[in-house]
Amino acid sequence: MRSIILISITRLMMPMLLMVSLFLLLRGHDAPGGGFIGGLMASAAFCLYGLAFGFQKIKSVLHTDPRVILGLGLLTSLCSGFLGYLMHKPFLTALWFDEGFFNGVINLHVGSPLLFDIGVYLVVVGVVTGIVIAHAED
Amino acid sequence: MLITPIICIPLFGAAITLLFYKDREVQQWTSTVVIAIHTLYTFLLTLNVFGYGSLVEYVGNWDAPIGITLIADQLSVLMLIMTSVVMLAVNIYSRIATDAKLESQGYHSVVLILLAGLSGTFVTGDLFNLYVWFEVILMSSFVLLSIKGNKEQLEGGIKYVTLNLFASLLFLCAAGLIYGLLGTLNLADLSLKVAENISDPRIHTFALMLWIAFAIKAAIFPFYSWLPSSYHTPPIAVGAIFAGLLTKVGIYSMIRVFIFVFNPLPAWIYTLLVIISIITMMSGVLGAYVQSDFRRILAFSSVSQVGFMMLGIALQNEWAMAATILFMIHHGFVKSGLFITSGICGKSVGSFYMNRLGGFLDKSPLLGILFLTLAFSLIGVPFTSGFTVKIMLLKSCIMNKEWVAIFALLVVSFMTMLYMLKIWSEVFWKKLPLDEDGKVSKSKPLETGMFIPVVIVLIFSLMIGIFGNVLSEVAIDTAKKIYDRDEYIQKVLRLNLKEGLSYTGSEK
Secondary structure (H helix, E strand, C coil): CCCHHHHHHHHHHHHHHHHHHHHHHHHCCCCCCCHHHHHHHHHHHHHHHHHHHCCCHHHHHHCCCHHHHHHHHHHHHHHHHHHHHHCCCCCCCCCEHHHCHHHHCCCCCCEHHHHHHHHHHHHHHHHHHHHHHHHHHC | CCCCHHHHHHHHHHHHHHHCCCCHHHHHHHHHHHHHHHHHHHHHHHHHHHHHCCEEEEHHHCCCCCCCEEEECHHHHHHHHHHHHHHHHHHHHHHHHCCHHHHHCCHHHHHHHHHHHHHHHHHECEHHHHHHHHHHHHHHHHHHHCCCCCHHHHHHHHHHHHHHHHHHHHHHHHHHHHHHHHCCCEHHHHHHHHHHCCCCHHHHHHHHHHHHHHHHHHCCHHHCCHHHHHHCCCCHHHHHHHHHHHHHHHHHHHHHHHHHHCCCCCHHHHHHHHHHHHHHHHHHHHHHHHCCEHHHHHHHHHHHHHHHHHHHHHHCCHHHHHHHHHHHHHHHHHHHHHHHHHHHHHHHHCCCECCCCCCHHHHCHHHHHHHHHHHHHHHCCCCCHHHHHHHHHHHHHHHHCCHHHHHHHHHHHHHHHHHHHHHHHHHHHCCCCECCCCCECCCCCCCHHHHHHHHHHHHHHHHHHHCHHHHHHHHHHHHHHHHHCHHHHHHHHCCCCCCCCCCCCCCC
16 A cells, blocks of 8 residues: 555655764764664664555665675674774774874864764664564565 | 684674675585684684683773773683584584575574674673673574574574573663672672672672572573473574573673672572572483483483582582583583484484484494483593583582582482483484384485584593593682682782782783
C-alpha cells in the first residue's frame, strides 16, 4: 500500500533527518551527540523511507548491503584506534589537529575521536537497517 | 608488547568477513587466518609475560584509576591460550562440517566477534569494562545459539538470554553500587579500597551480587538450567565453542573479582560456596547419567565439571586456586574435543540419540582411541590432564581438611567414569542398531579431516598431563600472584609500594 501523503512527507523529511543526524555526529564528543545517536537518527530516516516506498528499496538508497556498511564502520573505528599506534601512543588515544597532530597544519578542533564516531555511526546504520530489512523479509 | 591487538585482530577479521558477506571462500579463509594469527600472537604474549612479567596498557592514554586499563598477567595469557587453541580447533572443524546456509548468515563474523569478546574479558582490568565484554559475549553467543531459528533453538536461546540478561542486570547494579560506595571501578584500585573496608557488610552484599551474576554465567547449581537446554541445539561447532569457553568466563571473573578484589570475606560465605560446589558437581553428574542424547550428557557433564572449578575457588588456598586455573584449561580442551567427537558421530548417522548410534569402533578405531583418551582425561586417569588437576584439587582439600569435599570429589569422578562408559558402550562398542524396517541403518563414511581438531585439543590436553609437574608449578606461581596482589597493583597504578623500589615505566 503506497500512501501519497507519506511519500510526500518522506521526500521532505529524509534530507532533513539525514542533515540533523550529521549535525549530531559532528557535534558529538564535547557536546551532547555523537556517532551512536546520529546513527540512530539516520537509520530512523531510512526506516521512514522503507515505510513509504517498501523496505527492499532501502538497499537501493544505501547503494549497498547493510552488512558492508557495518563492516566499513568497524574498520573505520579500528583505524581511529590504530592512529594512536602511529603516533607512538596507546590504542585509541585522542589526537586533535589543533593540538599538534599532523604538525598543526589544519587548525581545527577535529581529530581521531570524530573518525571513531563516524565508524560508530556507520555500524549503527548498518545494524538497524539490516535488522529492519531482515524482519520485513519474513 | 601491545595487548590491544589481541582484541583488534578478531574485530578486524569480523569487519573483513562482513565486507565479503557473499563470498564463502573469502570468509572461511579470513576466519582461519585471523584465528591463526590470534593464536600466534597469544603465544608471543605468553612468552613475553612469563619472561618479563605482566604487561599493562592504558587505552586512550587515560591513566590508571580513571581510564580503562588492559593487563595481561599470567592468568590472562593462560586463559587466552586455551581460548585461541579451542577456537582454532573449532574453526578447522567448521571448515569441513558447517553448511553453506549457516555461513551465509554470518557465522564467521559472529564467531570472530565472540573471540574478541572473550579476549577482552581475559585482559581487562576494569570492572565496568568486564561488564561490556560480557555483553559482547552474550549478544554474539545468542546469535550463534539461534542462528537456525527453529523452535528447539529458540527455546534454548530464550532461556539462555533471559537468565544471562538477569545476570548482566545484577552485575551492572553491583558495579554501580560499588562505584557509589568506593568511587572506583579499576580492579587494582578497587582491591586497595576494598581492603580498607573489608568488614563492611555492604561490601559483602556487593560481592555476593557479583558472585550470583558470575554463577549464572558459569552455570553453577541453582542457576544452571540454561546450560543443558541450550548446548545441544546449536550446530556442533558452536556447541564446542560454548562447552569449551563460555562457562570459563564466569569462573575466570570469579577468580578476578572474588579472589583478587573481595578477599577475605567472612568464613561462612566460603563454607556456603563449598556446599554449593558439591551440589553442582553432584547434580551435574546425576543429570548426565540419565540422559540419552550424546550432546546432553556432555552438557550436564559440563555442569558437574564447573562444580570442581568452583570448589577450587571456595577452598581459599593457593593449591586450590592453581587447580582451578589448570582445571579451566584442561576442561576447555577436553570438552570441546568431546563435543567435536559427538559431532563426527552424529553427522555420520544423522542422530545424536544413543539408541540410534553405534558401531563406531569397527568403523574407525582411531576415533575410538581419540574418544577414549578424552574420556580418560575427563575422568582423571593418570598421565592425562584430568589426573593432574584432580590430584591438585584433592591435595588442597586435604590441606583444608574438607573431608566431605574429598568424598564428593571421588564419588563424582567415579560417576563421571560411569556416564563416559555409557557413551563408550552405546556409541562405540554396540553394533549399529537396525532401523524400523529391520534393515541396517545407513551411515555416511567419516571424514578423516574432522579428526584433526580433536587431535589438536587432545595434544594440548595430554601436555597438561605429561608436563603436569611443570605446569602445576606455573599454575601455583600464577595463583600466588593473584593472592599476593602487589605486583598487579604496582603495575597498574604505577605505585611504589615498597621502599627503595624505583619506578621505571610511564615517563618515556
